[in-house]
Amino acid sequence: AQRVTQPEKLLSVFKGAPVELKCNYSYSGSPELFWYVQYSRQRLQLLLRHISRESIKGFTADLNKGETSFHLKKPFAQEEDSAMYYCALKTGANNLFFGTGTRLTVIP
Amino acid sequence: DVKVTQSSRYLVKRTGEKVFLECVQDMDHENMFWYRQDPGLGLRLIYFSYDVKMKEKGDIPEGYSVSREKKERFSLILESASTNQTSMYLCASSYTGKGITEAFFGQGTRLTVV
Numbered sequence: 033a034q035r036v037t038q039p040e041k042l043l044s045v046f047k048g049a050p051v052e053l054k055c056n057y058s059y060s061g062s063p064e065l066f067w068y069v070q071y072s073r074q075r076l077q078l079l080l081r082h083i084s085r086e087s088i089k090g091f092t093a094d095l096n097k098g099e100t101s102f103h104l105k106k107p108f109a110q111e112e113d114s115a116m117y118y119c120a121l122k123t124g125a126n127n128l129f130f131g132t133g134t135r136l137t138v139i140p
Numbered sequence: 141d142v143k144v145t146q147s148s149r150y151l152v153k154r155t156g157e158k159v160f161l162e163c164v165q166d167m168d169h170e171n172m173f174w175y176r177q178d179p180g181l182g183l184r185l186i187y188f189s190y191d192v193k194m195k196e197k198g199d200i201p202e203g204y205s206v207s208r209e210k211k212e213r214f215s216l217i218l219e220s221a222s223t224n225q226t227s228m229y230l231c232a233s234s235y236t237g238k239g240i241t242e243a244f245f246g247q248g249t250r251l252t253v254v
Binding site: 038041064066068075076077078081118120122126127128129130131132133 | 173180183234246
């Protein structure tokens, strides 16, 4: 079952340009959503979670239940943002499902 | 620092071999996961365990089994390795607690089946 959809496999933006990585989900319960990031040669790690409503490294993500979306945004991309980004959904049973990922490249 | 350690960084096995991938976490987490990571397919859940000796199938359990005899250790077993199981395997663990649900990942095991 496709629970998390990331429509863009690749995304390239210029340094200083805004970034939006799209994520849509499908879940009948109350969703808990996350963005994870994997920098080159590093482990996959949590970037942010919707519950915290936080901004991490300039990134924010708002849960839109009406559109079942959790898009990741940053107003001004930096070169160090180049990485693989995964949207993830936690179900009520503590299971954790990931999307197919978006590789972000920030062009200097 | 939370540590999730996978026993091997790289493995090369022959078709038909029985393969064990081991994962250990040191944070007393209840939940442990095995994923495989393939380009264009993202992370696909193979198996999930929410307690010792408890397991649930993920999206792609075929050809795999798991073992969780101790809380800190979660093993992925390929009973008879096949070339289509060549992949990067990621182990993760998380705590079962309201609001504390971050998953911590191991460094990954790149398995090649020849």
